[in-house]
Amino acid sequence: MSGENQVRVAVVKCRNYEQDLVDRQVDRCLQLMGGLSRYVKKGDRVLLKVNLLSPEPPEKAITTHPAVVAALIKRVQALGAHPVVGDSSGGLIVGRSRTHRSFIKSGIKEVADRLGAETVNFDTAGVVAVDNPRGVKPRQLHIAKPVLDADVVITVPKLKTHSAALFTGAVKNMYGTVPGALKMEYHRLAPRPADFTRILLDIFQVTKPHLAVMDGIMTMEGNGPAAGSPKHLGLILASSDSVALDAVACHIIGLNPERVSTLQQAAERNLGQACLAKIQVVGTDIAELPVGDFKLPSNALLERVPSFIGSYLLGMLRARPVIQKDKCTGCRICVDNCPAGAIRFADRPLVDYRTCIDCLCCHELCPQRAFILTPRSAAARRLVKLLEKRKRHS
Ligand code: SF4
Numbered sequence: 001m002s003g004e005n006q007v008r009v010a011v012v013k014c015r016n017y018e019q020d021l022v023d024r025q026v027d028r029c030l031q032l033m034g035g036l037s038r039y040v041k042k043g044d045r046v047l048l049k050v051n052l053l054s055p056e057p058p059e060k061a062i063t064t065h066p067a068v069v070a071a072l073i074k075r076v077q078a079l080g081a082h083p084v085v086g087d088s089s090g091g092l093i094v095g096r097s098r099t100h101r102s103f104i105k106s107g108i109k110e111v112a113d114r115l116g117a118e119t120v121n122f123d124t125a126g127v128v129a130v131d132n133p134r135g136v137k138p139r140q141l142h143i144a145k146p147v148l149d150a151d152v153v154i155t156v157p158k159l160k161t162h163s164a165a166l167f168t169g170a171v172k173n174m175y176g177t178v179p180g181a182l183k184m185e186y187h188r189l190a191p192r193p194a195d196f197t198r199i200l201l202d203i204f205q206v207t208k209p210h211l212a213v214m215d216g217i218m219t220m221e222g223n224g225p226a227a228g229s230p231k232h233l234g235l236i237l238a239s240s241d242s243v244a245l246d247a248v249a250c251h252i253i254g255l256n257p258e259r260v261s262t263l264q265q266a267a268e269r270n271l272g273q274a275c276l277a278k279i280q281v282v283g284t285d286i287a288e289l290p291v292g293d294f295k296l297p298s299n300a301l302l303e304r305v306p307s308f309i310g311s312y313l314l315g316m317l318r319a320r321p322v323i324q325k326d327k328c329t330g331c332r333i334c335v336d337n338c339p340a341g342a343i344r345f346a347d348r349p350l351v352d353y354r355t356c357i358d359c360l361c362c363h364e365l366c367p368q369r370a371f372i373l374t375p376r377s378a379a380a381r382r383l384v385k386l387l388e389k390r391k392r393h394s
Pocket residue numbers: 323327328329330331332333334335349365366367368369370371
């Protein structure tokens with residue numbers, strides 16, 4: 001992975017979130033990408049698109065860590081530009097978005113205020129309808145106005161596994177540029193995973209970041225993006241190519257980027273480079289990087305099923321959400337945010353699996369982590385156990 005004309009991804013080690021260390025290592029990462037001044041000019045309005053999935057503290061490793069955001073704010077300010085930190089959280093509580101609480105709980109509001117940077121809640125900052133670049137339905141995409149008003153967009157994701165998409169990083173982070181409940185609408189319009197990926201990439205295409213800086217210090221493994229477990233990786237990554245950055249991050253956690261359909265479709269659409277052989281990794285020796293014991297999401301096992309098994313059986317194997325009654329507090333977030341209207345509330349939420357589109361939003365948004373993921377049939381569950389056993393042996 002070397003060569004002058006290759007897409008470049010910078011990877012530097014950063015063992016913890018001590019602010020001085022993060023400042024130095026973010027700076028080093030940016031230097032390896034030619035310096036932030038290559039992307040940002042004096043007077044620019046620079047949007048830092050963070051990951052504020054839900055109102056959770058930094059130690060849960062669900063949101064971008066405030067130390068990484070602080071380091072970027074300071075770098076942008078040092079160039080005489082104006083940093084703006086923004087996102088829209090997933091889910092509503094009785095019609096109200098959770099973004100404001102996410103800003104506070106994540107610690108990002110506090111660092112932004114202290115450093116004099118603006119914060120914008122995409123749910124309330126205006127929305128612009130943009131023509132879908134593919135010219136198909138949905139004909140228009142609704143994007144938060146501050147994203148389109150920015151001179152420079154920097155995506156600042158958290159490295160996490162994802163129960164539905166297998167991986168979430170720089171590319172998927174841009175889905176948060178869709179304000180509030182409109183996110184559910186796109187799930188409703190595209191119930192099949194492949195169709196949803198196409199819309200996700202339409203959104204990525206119209207909001208394409210100039211730069212990506214990934215928080216890979218404490219990451220998430222297992223059934224992310226919210227219900228997995230924090231995992232120390234100790235890395236910061238940067239690239240002007242979000243697809244390449246995600247591909248390298250996948251490689252590091254032992255997930256073949258060829259298995260991540262978001263990255264493969266993005267590469268097919270020339271939105272970035274997903275082929276590791278064509279990516280130059282700088283800053284750290286790529287041979288040192290892969291982490292063998294990173295837990296992948298339940299659905300990652302589907303990739304081990306031979307193709308002759310067919311799509312019907314694959315559908316049976318796909319994980320579905322099951323509620324653990326003892327953990328549920330009855331908050332109804334899952335009911336209010338199910339794009340298919342597949343959850344009704346009696347004395348507790350009940351999922352109608354005939355209507356469920358397997359988007360796993362309920363699993364992602366439940367604050368009590370009351371949903372577990374399990375294959376649809378007993379036979380499929382047995383097959384998954386067998387695959388898990390084979391995976392452990394191999
Ligand atoms: S399952 Fe989770 S999101 Fe749904 S009502 Fe119970 S606690 Fe709330």
